[in-house]
Amino acid sequence: MKKVLFFLFATLANVALLAQQDLSTHFMRHTWQAHRTNPALYPDYGVSIGLPGVYNSLWIENLTYNTLFTTDANGQQVIDINSSIAALEGQNRIREQLDLETLSLGLRLGPVGLSFAHAFRFNAYLDYPKALPQLIWQGNAQFIGQEVSFGPQTDIYAYQEFAVGAMVDLAKWVQVGGRVKFLSGAGSVSTANSGLRLRTDDEIYALTLDADFRLNTAASINYNGFDDVRANFDFASFSLDQLTTGNNGFAFDIGARIDLGKLDLSASLLDIGQITWDEDVSNYSLNGVYEYEGLDLAQGIFEDSTSFGSVLDTLKQIYEVKETQESYEMALPRRMYLSATLQLRENWTVGGLFYSERYRGQTFTAAALSTNLQVLSMLNVGALFAYRDRRFDNLGLNATFKLGPVQLMAATDNILTVFQPKDSNSSSLRIGLNLLFNRIDPPATDAGPKWF
Structure with a gap:
């Protein structure tokens, strides 16, 4: 049983550990990357080429390095399981997003803009109750006479994205844009149902498992019994040799921008779509109420001292994991950006942003204030302060350096993660390289309505 439960954590360990919100990029309007947050945003250049870049964001709720590790008597860093579990709340989440942007192109043809892009995208999401690690590492003795829920919700998936977009000037001060994306799935592990409840009787120590659990996988898991569960998901296996698979989907982005002189308004909806997993699919289901008695087994199911081989033999007789090969659908996290920027001086802007993400029936929000300053003709620097994840200690920095078209x-x-990495539970980084040609002069000051 311990091995079966631990498998859910081991799956994450086999990948890179879905996602913090990408906030700073939206305000870097002079870069091609800002276009990813709103298809109506184009830099003031006729040709924009995005070379390989990376974006990564990780958030581990309620845990930090200093929570996980402690120093033993020999001065060695060791994992402190009990302290880590004590730091958890009733429900806890881990999210990560990793985007490898290979190549993209933007063209401005008068009032029309066209875009093409390709990227590898990986997302991981785990929402688990505190009872899950308690059962895995501390056993079920603490829950005698109780019924506890320990089923996790998880999504781990990766796909290639091919995007084609367009932008048009409806007026000199109004731009609208859209983007259609073909998605080619590489691998997926996803819980459709996560109902797992365990009761330990307080008199005869009988265990009762009430299960309504279903795990969908595609090209990710090999299950050959309780004693043979392997994860074969490897993000590093992405290659251009396999541009398409049998796991396909579509998504689209829409956005708009209004230029009111010194005030600029922007709104966008992103990743409205889903992937259908049809190829190399396996579904593992555990349904029903399972009961077993026997003091030795009941006391030892979650104990290290029990011979795991004998426990597995018993579990095989009691639990019947049903395996099927049914396709399934998975919706992408749907994101929304609403923002306003104000030009205080020719080289200085400030802005505000509201971000919302809808995913697996939950809504994640963030709000941010930003400022950007063109220090030199080749150097732009910016800062961002954000509220998210119920925390105010989110201070971002960004910079661009331009030499010629590069x-x-x-x-x-x-x-802050850079200065106190062992006390931080989140991190984010975007690095990009662009080639920009044929600068377009901004419109005359009387091009549209001026409110400021």
Whole structure:
């Protein structure tokens, strides 16, 4: 039983550990990367080429390095399981997003803009109750006479994204844009149902498991019994040799921008779509109420001292994991950006942003204030302060350096992680390289309505 439960954590360990919100990039309007947050945003260049870049964001709720590790008598760093579990709340989440952007292109043809892009995208999401690690590492003796729920919800998936978009000037001060994305799935592990409840009788120590659990997988899991569960998901296996698979889907983005002189308004909806997993699919279900008695087995199911081989033999007789090969659908996290920027001086802007993400029936929100300053003709720097994850200690920094047509950009939404990495539970970083040609002069000051 311990091995079966631990498998859910081991799956994450086999990948890179879904997602913090990408906030800073939206305000870097002079970069091609800002276009990813709103298809109506184009830099003031006729040709924009995005070279390989990366974006990564990780958030581990309620845990930090200093929570997980302690120093033993020999001065060695060791994992402190009990302290880590004590730091958890009733429900806890881990999210990660990793985007590898290979190549993209933007063209401005008068009032029309066209875009093409390709990227590898990986997301991981785990929402688990505190009772799950308690059962795995501390046993069920603490729950005698109780019924506890320990089923996790998880999504781990990766796919390639091919995007084609367009932008049009409806007026000199109004732009609208859209983007259609073909998705080619590489692998997935996803819980459809996560009902797992365990009761330990307080008199005869009988165990009762009430299960309504279903795990959907595609090209990710090999299950050959309780004693043979292997994860074969490897993000590093992505290659251009396999541009398409049998796991396909579509999504689209829409956005708009209104230029009111010194005030600029922007709104966008992103990743409205889903992937259907049809190829190399397996579904593992555990349904029904399972009961077993016997003091030795009941006391030892979650104990290290029990011979695991004998426990597995018993579990095989009691639990019947049903395996099927049915396709399934998975919706992408749907994101929304609403923002306003104000030009205080020719080289200085400030802005505000509201972000919302809808995923697996939950809504994640964030709000941010930003400022960007063109220090030199080749150097732009910015800062961001955000409220998210019920925390105010989110300070971001960003910078771009441009020499000729070459533009290098870097941004993070939480610079404090650099200075106190062992006490932080989140991190984010974006690095990009662009080639920008044929600068387009901004419209005359009387091009549209001026409110400021």
